[in-house]
């Protein structure tokens with residue numbers, strides 16, 4: 001199975017940054033049939049990134065979408081058709097930094113509306129869940145939103161991102177990451193029998209850098225990584241993408 005390596009730029013970047021980034025990738029990114037590279041630029045730069053990726057073997061995704069729940073107009077909104085029009089293949093749903101701002105938005109509904117894209121659905125516990133040993137129950141309840149929206153034709157990937165690990169330099173041990181990924185795969189397999197365990201991909205995100213990327217990527221049940229801060233450094237991101245795994 002391919003490993004996914006994704007860059008989540010969050011609210012970083014500029015036209016100049018993106019031009020230099022893609023020009024560096026052009027010269028230095030090694031093509032590999034065993035890896036899928038995805039970049040999530042800020043929305044406003046997605047079309048520029050789509051133009052600049054040219055022959056780069058990278059996919060593009062949208063970090064979030066303001067959906068139009070009632071099918072009415074929505075100031076500041078984006079539609080699925082606009083994402084498609086910009087040649088974006090992926091969408092992140094449920095990133096913890098967005099969940100905090102979107103308590104009233106049904107992630108289930110959002111997932112349904114984006115069902116034609118490849119969805120990366122983010123889950124993860126906070127520090128207090130972890131201290132209280134509530135990791136699996138927290139993750140199950142987050143996965144339930146996805147399960148409600150699921151249909152057989154969805155192309156679906158899970159990103160396990162413990163909130164306490166995002167941007168902090170802290171990560172769970174690779175054994176803990178493997179255990180949680182296994183729990184996620186088992187739960188989805190049990191709730192969605194039509195979704196074969198071997199097809200369930202789970203990525204890890206939270207303080208991934210060149211120093212820990214290989215260990216995490218090669219851990220059991222880990223199918224990819226979602227990189228925030230370290231992906232802003234194109235040299236570091238390229239070194240991670242070019243790792244021999």
Ligand code: PGA
Pocket residue numbers: 008161165166167168205206207208226227228229230
């Ligand atoms: P980080 O962010 O790599 O900077 O911890 C990861 C994420 O939020 O997706």
